[in-house]
Amino acid sequence: MKINMLNLFWVFVFSWFLLDGFSQDMKLSRQEKKGIRNAQMVQNFVILDSLLTNKRFVLEADFLQDGYGYRAYVLSSLNFILVDGSKGILQTGSYTGRGYNGVGGVTAKGNIGGWEIHKDFKKMSYSLEFSILTNIGHYDIFLTVTSDNRATATISGLGPGRLPWEGHLATVDNSRIFKGQDTI
Numbered sequence: 001m002k003i004n005m006l007n008l009f010w011v012f013v014f015s016w017f018l019l020d021g022f023s024q025d026m027k028l029s030r031q032e033k034k035g036i037r038n039a040q041m042v043q044n045f046v047i048l049d050s051l052l053t054n055k056r057f058v059l060e061a062d063f064l065q066d067g068y069g070y071r072a073y074v075l076s077s078l079n080f081i082l083v084d085g086s087k088g089i090l091q092t093g094s095y096t097g098r099g100y101n102g103v104g105g106v107t108a109k110g111n112i113g114g115w116e117i118h119k120d121f122k123k124m125s126y127s128l129e130f131s132i133l134t135n136i137g138h139y140d141i142f143l144t145v146t147s148d149n150r151a152t153a154t155i156s157g158l159g160p161g162r163l164p165w166e167g168h169l170a171t172v173d174n175s176r177i178f179k180g181q182d183t184i
Helices: 002-022 030-054
Strands: 056-065 071-073 080-084 087-091 107-120 125-134 137-146 151-156 162-170
Touching (some): 030 056, 107 137
Antiparallel strands (some): 056 080, 056 162, 087 107, 151 162
16 A cells, blocks of 8 residues: 555656646747847837827936936936827926926926927837927927837927937826926
């Protein structure tokens, strides 16, 4: 009886090792991984097309850059460009909460004008040029978005200088932005 139990135990152990060896997932080859990545990029390219043509998106900035090339990390919930149809909001903010808008910066709200989209099918990216006419100034925005959702925007006004932003796009409904008081 003990020998039969011992044999049964060994049969169970060996069958468990065999089943465990066959149950491992097969690893994908480099070509398969590249094909999956390309399919995801094409799908993201189509989604970005609908966001940009419907004019309903938010660029949530992760970094701002000064004229000397220094990049500063910023809160994406306070530093954003919102485009919602014919209206737009451009806001900067900081941790301190001191500023004209109550969140440490400036909030410019106005009308969108001069909308031009350029698609690059080879690089799977978009270039977008538009302007926001607000009560505190006129801002020209040049936006580049890649299909992996990396966005860079360069904002220029009537005065000298440009402010480069780096971040990502989100839908208006899914963004986590906090709009401060309008700057007068």
